[in-house]
Amino acid sequence: MRQVSTLSSDLVAAGFHALSETLRVQILDLLRTRELCVCDLCEELAATQSKLSFHLKVLKEAELVRSRQEGRWMYYSLNLPQFVVLEQYLAEYRRFSPIIPTRSCDD
Amino acid sequence: MRQVSTLSSDLVAAGFHALSETLRVQILDLLRTRELCVCDLCEELAATQSKLSFHLKVLKEAELVRSRQEGRWMYYSLNLPQFVVLEQYLAEYRRFSPIIPTRSCDD
């Protein structure tokens, strides 16, 4: 885990950062059922368009969502593989963390 | 997932927030091998004591670490069950996110 490239660990950090905000989590939750455009999200979440654009950009940079333009609409959807990346990152902690007896500071 | 209590989703958000910071991730990484006190972490990470106390508090509030006092030392260790909670939260996205065909805005 320590030898993982900076690039991918930056992406992991970006992912966790993206997941630490209420509105962004609400966006992701809505995207679980279907692809949505920004105006759909504005309605559902009663948030302004520019606010949503901001948070969607954060989610996109973390690669938790994808976007696809269709005419004047921009459709956002979950990018599930990146969720798996984060999940596996956490799983590493379980795998390689032995329960080791206390080592005293005053040895 | 939407019906999860506010309390636990706050904890999940706190967990992801805690994981989005370099120094905190370094702390967690060190704790993977063994329990450590603050002075150990100061040395290993070349960071000031008050800085580490700050970040350890963030980690503790997110329940990603536990602490245990022994004399004048405070030993920190990973709280693996909370890692599992976060992992499972992410896993939910995989489980219940069907690939549904695009619904157009102009239907």
Added chain:
DNA sequence: TTGACGTATCAACTTATATTGATGTATTTT
């Protein structure tokens, strides 16, 4: 019981994130 040590906390400051309202840019409709 005094002094040193390990840690937590605090106040002041710096830096990073988020919000708001306005403007810009495609795209479509008329």
Added chain:
DNA sequence: AAAATACATCAATATAAGTTGATACGTCAA
């Protein structure tokens, strides 16, 4: 071509998070 729509971006502001140095608190050793 002009007006309307959907969205992104920007500058200004507000809020939150992190850093720093100082101080306070409990514990231990002398």
